Amino acid sequence: MRRMPNIDLTELTKKKVRMLTGHVRGVESRGYFHLDDLEGKEDVIFITAPDDLEAITPSFVQGFFAATIRKFGAAGLARHYDFSKLPTVLQQDFQMGIERLKLHVAASKQA
Amino acid sequence: MALLDWATQNVETIVVAVLTVVGFILQYKHFEGKISDRDQRDLFMRKVEEPVAQLMRDYSAAVSEVQVWLKRMSPEKAEDIFSRLVQINRAFNLMINTLNQSKFDLGDGWVALETERLEERLEAFDQAPSDSNGRLLIKGIDRFVDDVNLHLGRCRQRFAADT
Numbered sequence: 001m002r003r004m005p006n007i008d009l010t011e012l013t014k015k016k017v018r019m020l021t022g023h024v025r026g027v028e029s030r031g032y033f034h035l036d037d038l039e040g041k042e043d044v045i046f047i048t049a050p051d052d053l054e055a056i057t058p059s060f061v062q063g064f065f066a067a068t069i070r071k072f073g074a075a076g077l078a079r080h081y082d083f084s085k086l087p088t089v090l091q092q093d094f095q096m097g098i099e100r101l102k103l104h105v106a107a108s109k110q111a
Numbered sequence: 112m113a114l115l116d117w118a119t120q121n122v123e124t125i126v127v128a129v130l131t132v133v134g135f136i137l138q139y140k141h142f143e144g145k146i147s148d149r150d151q152r153d154l155f156m157r158k159v160e161e162p163v164a165q166l167m168r169d170y171s172a173a174v175s176e177v178q179v180w181l182k183r184m185s186p187e188k189a190e191d192i193f194s195r196l197v198q199i200n201r202a203f204n205l206m207i208n209t210l211n212q213s214k215f216d217l218g219d220g221w222v223a224l225e226t227e228r229l230e231e232r233l234e235a236f237d238q239a240p241s242d243s244n245g246r247l248l249i250k251g252i253d254r255f256v257d258d259v260n261l262h263l264g265r266c267r268q269r270f271a272a273d274t
Contacts, residue, residue: 018237019197021230055197058204059227093201099208 005042007033009049009056018054026063039068039080047094048085056090061097062104069101155267158213162206163263167256169199174252181245189240196233196252200226224262229255 012020012029020029030036038045049056068077077098083091118125173196180188207224232251236244 016238017234018193019230019234021234022227054194055201057200057226057230059225059230089201096201096204096208100204103208103211 004044004046005038006046006048007035009047009053013050013053015050015052018052019057020053020055020060021057023059023063026060027066028063029060030064030067035064036067039071043080044082045080046082046085049087049090053090056093056097058093058097058100061094062101065098065101069098069105074098074102159210159266160263163259166199166203166206167259169202170252170256173199174249177245177249177252180240181242184240184242184245186240189236193233193237200230200233224259226255 009020011032012025020026035045065077068080072080083094086094173192176188176192176195180192204226229251232244232248236248
């Protein structure tokens, strides 16, 4: 049986960090997990996190998913990524960051 | 034919019904559909001023906690401060998203209020809860609160000018 691709955020936190923050770190993490390649090959990518991760900030999410939104749009991002294995609060953090990203994209289109 | 007979016999009822409907439409168009200046201000207070002020009070309370922590520096208390600020940040970010989609949006004003710098200081404090990181965190919160108040002032002025 084929294994579903999984982005395990433990690889970033290494059980030492309780918050993922920063646009730059989001962009670097995107490269670390080779999201551009994965998005081209895989239908659905799961995201998981360690129990001690308390927050993922909008700035991190924006760096992590900016390229995805540019390539596939918000609907494409929703199709590609499955956040259901995350605790509810982290699902909300991702959702909040994606909403912020959409607002930034809309604002830059208006400018 | 039967309908015409019924209408002829119930002219008064029909006139009253038509006048009632017209009355409702006129009332809605001239009063209900337009919100008064005072109501606008109340709405602004409720939707923007009060929630922002509450979050600013929460940030100020966190500053006080860090100041107390600087005198004793207990690791458990540092964890509490971190968790509390994470919650306040989350509430603030949620409010930014909501405000940005509301009628009180000022272009990209609210969305430009990034918590990123403050969060980086919070992260540094969490990883190394030292005297210097505690003081940097306090400065970060103070500066952020100033930025928010400045933007809120602009928003208030603009809103007042529109009404």
